[in-house]
Amino acid sequence: AEGDTSDDELPDDTDDLEDEAAITAWKNRELARLKRDREEREAADKDKEETERRRQLTDAEIVAENARLGLRKVKKKGQMR
């Protein structure tokens, strides 16, 4: 209505619900989404397990593990000024 587009610029959006290619494309998208959701869920579960495991450790064990993994290193202060 605003006169800035003509119909021939518009890609065709008519649907053929029996179109095998369209159905296959949808199946692939759906499969990719399910895979993504599953991976996210697994990553979240793993994260939770790890948190639980760390909670069971004694302070000494945590210090030892931090040292081994290089976690929580105190950064050396650089030369100020």
Add this chain to the structure above:
Amino acid sequence: DLSSGINAEYMGGFRPRAMANRTDVHARNVHGTNPQYLIEKILRTKIHESNYWKEHCFALNAESIIEKAMDLDAVGGAYGGHLKPTKFMCLVLKMLQIQPEKDIVIEFIKNYDLKYLRILGAFYLRLVGNAMDIYQYLEPLYNDYRKIRRRLRDGTYVITHIDELVDEFLTQDHVFEIVLPRISKRRVLETTGQLSPRRSELELLEKLESEEPLLLEDERLLLGENDESS
């Protein structure tokens, strides 16, 4: 005497702009603010200044907006160097302004024949709804693989599909240049037992089509359990 008897008809349809653009007085706040503010000020101003808004959106209500949605030829936010709003985005703002009843919005989404109206309803619900409603009413659209034209920032059109748009609505922070309100991740609502895991139409299809269904581990368990119980 101009102060009495002034109404829209008498004024030939003209009303001061501030009035035409304000939120319905009966509208409730959404996410703690005026619903129109879900669209950022710059884009909102562009919409208020656009011809489509002035000429076609003036007196729309929940019913007449359907006709406008039927005429939509694309979805999208804004395009071009001057951020010209799409008609779709103008109608989104109109929805925020008039705040239709939830039942009506759900009708828009459930409606199968008008696919652009379906997206308008879905996007609106994503903006104003609570997480449970959003998942409940938007996820069925994962099975709708019909084509939708989308207008990109540079003004060009591409073809996308309803299922792809719904996935964006449910998983992205920004869609159509708009910041979506935060909602809980699906799996969080699953852990608290508010939602059961999503069942994809795809798995049901595969199960029907073959003896050795292509299933994910947890979905396999789920289907097995349901078979026993039924």
